[in-house]
Amino acid sequence: MKKAVLSLFLIGVLAFAVVASGCVSKEETTPTTSEQPKETTPAKLIWVSTQLNPPEERAFVQEVLLSEFKKETGIDVEFIAISYTDLATRLEAEETTGKVTIDVIGELHGGLDYFNSKGWLMDLSNMPALSGRTFISTFEKYATIGGKKVYVPWMSATYVMVINKKAFDYLPDGLTKDDVMKGTEKWTYDAFLAWAKKLKEATGSPQVGFPAGPKGLFVRFLHGYIYPAYTGYQAKAFDSPEAVTMWNYLKSLWPYVHPASTTWDAMSDPLLKGEVLIAWDHTARIKNAIETRPDDFVVVPVPRGPKGRGFILVVAGLAIPQNAPNPDAAWKLIDYLTKPETQVKVLEKVGFFPTVKEASGALPAGPLKILAEGVAAQSSTPDAVVAMIPNLGAKGGEFKAIYKEAFTRIVLNNEDPATVTKELGPKLKGLFEEVGIEVP
Amino acid sequence: MKIKSEFLPYLLILPAFAYLMFFVGYPLAQALYLAFTQNGAFSLATVRRAISDYYFWTALKYTLGLAAIIVPTQVILALVLALVMNKSFKGRDLSIYALVIPLTISDVAAGLIWYSMLSPYGFLNKLLMNIGILDNPIYFFGYQFRHMEFLAIVLAELWRATAIVFVIILAGLQMISNEYLEAAEVFGATYWIKLRRIVIPLLKPSIQSALIIRTLFAMQVFGIVWILAGRDIPILAGEGFYQLTEIKDYGVASIYALVIAGLSILLGALYIKFMKAEYLEVKR
Numbered sequence: 001m002k003k004a005v006l007s008l009f010l011i012g013v014l015a016f017a018v019v020a021s022g023c024v025s026k027e028e029t030t031p032t033t034s035e036q037p038k039e040t041t042p043a044k045l046i047w048v049s050t051q052l053n054p055p056e057e058r059a060f061v062q063e064v065l066l067s068e069f070k071k072e073t074g075i076d077v078e079f080i081a082i083s084y085t086d087l088a089t090r091l092e093a094e095e096t097t098g099k100v101t102i103d104v105i106g107e108l109h110g111g112l113d114y115f116n117s118k119g120w121l122m123d124l125s126n127m128p129a130l131s132g133r134t135f136i137s138t139f140e141k142y143a144t145i146g147g148k149k150v151y152v153p154w155m156s157a158t159y160v161m162v163i164n165k166k167a168f169d170y171l172p173d174g175l176t177k178d179d180v181m182k183g184t185e186k187w188t189y190d191a192f193l194a195w196a197k198k199l200k201e202a203t204g205s206p207q208v209g210f211p212a213g214p215k216g217l218f219v220r221f222l223h224g225y226i227y228p229a230y231t232g233y234q235a236k237a238f239d240s241p242e243a244v245t246m247w248n249y250l251k252s253l254w255p256y257v258h259p260a261s262t263t264w265d266a267m268s269d270p271l272l273k274g275e276v277l278i279a280w281d282h283t284a285r286i287k288n289a290i291e292t293r294p295d296d297f298v299v300v301p302v303p304r305g306p307k308g309r310g311f312i313l314v315v316a317g318l319a320i321p322q323n324a325p326n327p328d329a330a331w332k333l334i335d336y337l338t339k340p341e342t343q344v345k346v347l348e349k350v351g352f353f354p355t356v357k358e359a360s361g362a363l364p365a366g367p368l369k370i371l372a373e374g375v376a377a378q379s380s381t382p383d384a385v386v387a388m389i390p391n392l393g394a395k396g397g398e399f400k401a402i403y404k405e406a407f408t409r410i411v412l413n414n415e416d417p418a419t420v421t422k423e424l425g426p427k428l429k430g431l432f433e434e435v436g437i438e439v440p
Numbered sequence: 441m442k443i444k445s446e447f448l449p450y451l452l453i454l455p456a457f458a459y460l461m462f463f464v465g466y467p468l469a470q471a472l473y474l475a476f477t478q479n480g481a482f483s484l485a486t487v488r489r490a491i492s493d494y495y496f497w498t499a500l501k502y503t504l505g506l507a508a509i510i511v512p513t514q515v516i517l518a519l520v521l522a523l524v525m526n527k528s529f530k531g532r533d534l535s536i537y538a539l540v541i542p543l544t545i546s547d548v549a550a551g552l553i554w555y556s557m558l559s560p561y562g563f564l565n566k567l568l569m570n571i572g573i574l575d576n577p578i579y580f581f582g583y584q585f586r587h588m589e590f591l592a593i594v595l596a597e598l599w600r601a602t603a604i605v606f607v608i609i610l611a612g613l614q615m616i617s618n619e620y621l622e623a624a625e626v627f628g629a630t631y632w633i634k635l636r637r638i639v640i641p642l643l644k645p646s647i648q649s650a651l652i653i654r655t656l657f658a659m660q661v662f663g664i665v666w667i668l669a670g671r672d673i674p675i676l677a678g679e680g681f682y683q684l685t686e687i688k689d690y691g692v693a694s695i696y697a698l699v700i701a702g703l704s705i706l707l708g709a710l711y712i713k714f715m716k717a718e719y720l721e722v723k724r
Binding site: 259260262263273408409412 | 494495560561576579581582583584585670671672686687688689
């Protein structure tokens with residue numbers, strides 16, 4: 001009798017396990033294209049991307065870019081939007097088992113750099129030349145790692161300052177509109193503070209805004225802009241005396257920053273509503289303001305600090321995995337995606353900037369031109385300290401959290417900057433040690 | 441087939457036992473393992489990492505603080521409402537339905553409703569600005585307005601979760617036999633004396649269960665706070681979630697979960713110890 005009960009129980013457990021495993025292993029199985037002869041057009045190219053993942057952007061990729069690509073070449077492409085961690089896991093699995101299904105990877109520089117270090121990416125230098133375009137040299141330089149052409153620069157983005165033209169009426173002594181527009185020696189963080197102060201005194205309320213809300217990108221300002229500007233590094237000099245000077249500067253700036261900054265995730269709305277006259281944010285997140293009222297706003301380089309003008313350059317690239325099933329068709333897709341016309345479309349629709357010079361020239365006068373000019377002015381300042389977002393993989397969240405915590409405690413809770421940075425510094429450097437990359 | 445009667449009780453509780461072992465016992469063991477071991481050996485490193493975090497103590501403080509404000513307010517509010525609703529008047533049923541509606545709404549949905557009402561250009565601010573009372577919106581959200589965020593959370597929680605306390609207390613009220621109240625009236629007791637000497641003591645079992653349920657829920661409060669304040673007002677469940685999803689530190693996340701479990705057990709035990717239910721029949 002007991003046996004019967006036991007076996008019933010076991011059957012139940014077994015049934016549950018079967019159901020559960022069915023739920024868990026829901027990984028998309030794609031038809032293996034590797035069995036087909038290589039030269040013919042494949043049934044379907046698999047393009048896996050960590051970029052253009054929001055539903056709206058995904059629809060744009062599928063309905064505009066890929067349908068047009070199909071018309072031109074007759075090749076079907078399956079676009080798979082994926083997170084960085086999922087991509088890394090999938091690529092590792094495919095490369096180690098030798099059953100590669102991914103044809104093209106769209107990822108940020110940092111991720112591709114890491115994949116390359118693992119030997120998962122193909123050397124693209126032997127591929128046919130891409131005609132009719134000149135890649136911007138900075139991007140080309142980053143894409144070649146150790147003499148190997150790892151990826152083709154695809155899209156770029158950065159963070160800039162947007163200024164409502166009204167703010168120019170309140171410029172502090174010694175700073176001209178031209179200084180700000182071109183990013184000269186005089187356009188410093190101290191001049192910015194004087195301007196913010198004057199704006200508040202003249203208008204009665206703070207006129208500077210940052211996206212310091214829960215989903216805002218203010219943390220990029222901290223590690224990629226003001227830290228390099230004051231210390232020369234993003235993280236290496238996290239708890240240096242220069243960093244303490246920087247935090248004290250931010251403390252003195254904060255009274256002139258709109259208090260609702262800690263609620264804002266994107267600066268487009270506050271600019272349009274006139275809540276602030278000066279704002280800093282990601283290009284994609286201020287695009288709407290400039291498109292809505294192109295005559296009211298200008299995009300300018302960020303101010304400089306004692307060590308130069310720190311700013312972040314985000315580059316996404318297209319790469320082909322080692323042993324990918326259809327490298328020739330994949331190259332055609334890369335060719336199509338980096339054509340100046342396609343790049344302009346991407347800029348217009350999603351606000352990512354072209355990586356080829358011809359595309360910037362093809363822009364019609366108007367809001368996007370304002371944006372593109374601001375970005376170009378920032379990139380070409382002579383005192384630039386370019387920062388790339390470090391690729392910490394799963395530790396990226398912790399990296400951001402440390403800067404955010406330092407900001408909250410020092411600037412908002414008025415704790416001592418030296419103590420807080422001394423406390424958090426080892427934690428930050430520990431992250432880089434754990435992942436095994438150099439502290440930037 | 442005959443089953444020996446001595447095995448029967450065990451067999452009957454087996455499904456429930458298996459269920460609890462699988463869905464409570466196993467995760468609990470896993471959490472303890474994650475929290476107290478490192479490389480397979482016992483270690484307090486994770487605990488140290490958790491409690492040296494600035495957010496740990498802040499989260500504990502805010503979780504207990506929110507509970508200390510919300511739970512008593514809810515009980516008093518629910519008691520008053522239940523006393524009103526226990527009388528018969530026109531439209532009583534409709535009022536009860538209206539009061540209970542928030543109970544059917546999930547905490548995240550409730551958070552979103554309140555967020556859209558209180559946001560800078562939400563319903564409330566728009567209304568006040570259109571009438572001309574305000575020039576600039578009142579900010580309820582953002583780190584620099586934490587006291588307002590706190591207020592918004594308290595308001596939303598009161599609106600959403602008072603109903604459950606209300607239902608429990610109303611049920612308790614309706615169980616009180618009219619004989620006691622009539623007897624008291626014979627001796628000339630006023631409304632207040634009846635309330636203090638008869639109704640409240642008889643309600644103690646209901647109040648106790650309402651308090652236990654509400655306090656346990658207050659320890660694990662998450663959705664509303666996460667929607668309305670994010671990490672501006674850290675709370676235990678929110679920090680656990682954050683450690684798990686953003687930081688990917690499973691050990692520290694387990695410690696948050698264990699702290700919530702520990703607090704719940706402790707507070708539940710305290711309620712049971714200090715709020716012994718009283719019954720008129722046995723009281724001397």
